Amino acid sequence: MSETVRIVLNGDEREVPAEATLAAALLGLGLMRFRNSVQGEPRAPLCGMGACQECRVTVDGRMHVRSCMTPCREGLRVETDQP
Amino acid sequence: MSGRECDVLVVGAGPAGIAAACRAAECGRSVLLADENPACGGQIWRADRSSAATPAAAEWLARLAASGVEILPGAAAFEADADAGVLRFEHQFETVEVHCRRLVLATGARELFLPFPGWTLPGVIGAGGLQALVKGGFPVAGRRVVVAGSGPLLLAAAGLLGLHGAKMLGVYEQTSFANLARFSLQLWTFPKKLLEAIRLAMAARGVHLRSGWWVASAGGTNARLEWVKLTDGWRQTKVECDLLACGYGLRPNTELAQFIGCRMSAGAVAVDEFQNTSVDGVLAAGEVTGIGGAELSLEEGSVAGYAAADEPDRARAHFAARARYQGFAAALERAFTLRQELKSAVTAETIVCRCEDVTAGQLGEFKSWKEAKLGSRCGMGACQGKTCGPAAEFLYGWGAGSVRPPVTPVRVGTLAGESDPR
């Protein structure tokens, strides 16, 4: 089994660890802005376990998916910077 | 919508849930174990690719694998009808309805986050939160980390972070040195806990531990964390860092139990000696009934599993061990009580509700949680008050309101009972 998988982050192909959670993988890629607050401020994961909703990103076209609860998968399409 | 049936449905696959599921299966019951995470273990036994599981975790996970329990990972419970014995889950964006004769709630706990200026900056993460993310594959080697807040979780997090190569700049525990010393002395009576503490201390060796200190503020340019200011009430110190792992202890995840109508006691689900809640056919075990650590969760889970399988004698066999670990839970609560000075970190501009950007200044005019929700939309966002509710309770003394469906956000289609057409 391969150690990494390829995901598409905001249009760019990136390699991430195969068994990582999406939130961990995005942080590992250096992403610090997962979503925007009501006032437009950048937000990133806080609780790491699905409660705070700060790690939400758009996955495969579906908005408001908690990246800390989403395993990485080959071909996953991720868009960040959404509300 | 797909349906399942079982004798015993266990919600939450941490130590308590795993124990309950295994015991019920031991007694010949058909058991379904559901958890919203992609893998079993809950928080404390969350798998870390870089290191082996603890002996207890390895033993129980192996037992679970051999038990015949049907496991449903990635399933978030969002609605329940206890009278009808039905729970609804969102699983891979479709609705799964589970019919059961007994329900065991082992929904665990989450961290308590208290606001301070700058706490919404990327890079400010929970202590358990950063631990979870690191276990989930976030590489922290070489990153400068400050750990702060309260509770044994801080040392556990610091130990793990050190193991993964983070540059540990210090652990700042808000409880006093006296409380910490008293608590440490009491560990002699809990050999397993003492060993764990020694292990943690060794893992965290060389890490600067200060008690009686807490976070005053955090800041940074470029919309990310660059420094943390900590205080002991008199002195202040500024630490430059990349990550702040900060959490003020644990709070039970009681939302599903409240939705079902279980009676609460001191912020946790009230249970009798067999772990029965006030609702017929519904039991609860683990941190959701009160914070007490993994050993207590295992005992409670065992009692609940046997009780759910109508085997009271087997359940009774765990009463003594459970009582012992309840003593530890009590010691825990006493040692890490949150000091009132933590409230003083909050300024009028500090955000309290992260989902709706409601500041402390905006909340001053309200006298209840409901009034604050309607008047400012605090608690009306995506987290459904799970983050700001406990913070507001600490800051203003507001009790939480009732829990409405969905217990966790789900697709509108799922709420309507549909399956994902994709």
Add this chain to the structure above:
Amino acid sequence: MVGSWCLHGVGTVDSRCFCGRAVPVVRANFDVVIAGAGIVGAACALELTRAGLSVAIADPAFPGAGATAAGMGHVVVMQDSEPQFRLTSWSRRLWQALAPELPAEAEYSPCGTLWVAADEEELAAARRLRDDASARGLSAELLDPAGLAEAEPQLRPGLSGGLLIPQDAVVYAPAVARWMIRSAVAQGAVFRPGVAVDSMRDGRAKLSDWTAWSAGALINAAGMGAARLTRGLPIQPRKGHLVITDRAPGFLHHQVVELGYTKSVQALTSDSVAFNLSPRPTGQVLIGSSRQSGVDTEAVDRPILEAMLRRAFSFMPALRELSAIRCWTGLRAATPDKLPLIGPHPELAGVWIAAGHEGLGITTALGTARLLAAQLTGRVPEIPAEPYLPARQTVMGRELNHE
């Protein structure tokens, strides 16, 4: 010390106790007392205070805690009957005039209402409504399927068209109620939160904290509690469900209602659902609507909720993919002829009613306050008050029982 409480006297009418000490005057005498600080009561408090009357208002919780908080917040002109049209259109004009004064948290948004025709029959009804609107001077635009799709891209193809009422609006009513109370208090009104009016008659309102207020006019604006406060009011609950989603900016531009909505409102006794969405300026979508007569429980009724959502999906399929954050219910206070009760009680002297607004409480709150103010001060109201008088025949078909 001047201003401190004297041990002997509390709440004396003049400012000195028998011991000679000055005590703060706890005022107990007003021109008007209002029971209920929902959007209707709060609007009355502000209107009457601005009209120069002394006003005291009490609410068992806080401003806007009841149906005011549960609804969609729509300000919509309805044409089901002439009196309904007059009251909603006049009231909408009053909202437009008030909008510049409202605080930011009121989120007043003139997004307009789009009435959707699912088939030719409904499109014909839309045409008739457009003609009625024109005759009444109400701005309305008929849309063909292309126009409909352009106005709301998320609507499914195959619909027949729609009617756009551009000046309708949505507003966050609890914030408006709070602001109205704050403004009234700033101009001298007295507000007691956490206190209910237990009874009102013979010029006296007894409060739940054992005190009382006297006033020439006692106004019952207690929403669903109005029928308890004044026995015999023909008000019945009509339960509704709502779901709110997470932020989806650009998903929905107008308030959208199916033309079949009016059938849902007409049905007095059966349960019904209708396609009705409301955008919040935040990008969140409010999904409604449902009506159940005679049900007053707070719990979400799963079959009704599912029917309501499925009906919504049949018009806007992509709604399924949005994230649902919360679901709740509310009770509309409904009268037999679907018009509110605004005016003097036919038998109890000095008692006035401002209740029974069903799903139009927010829309008609301002008009209600103006009508009541006119009647109280003996002026001619801007629209005829007769259709809404509590004494009207259509509503007084049965005897009033009062204490």
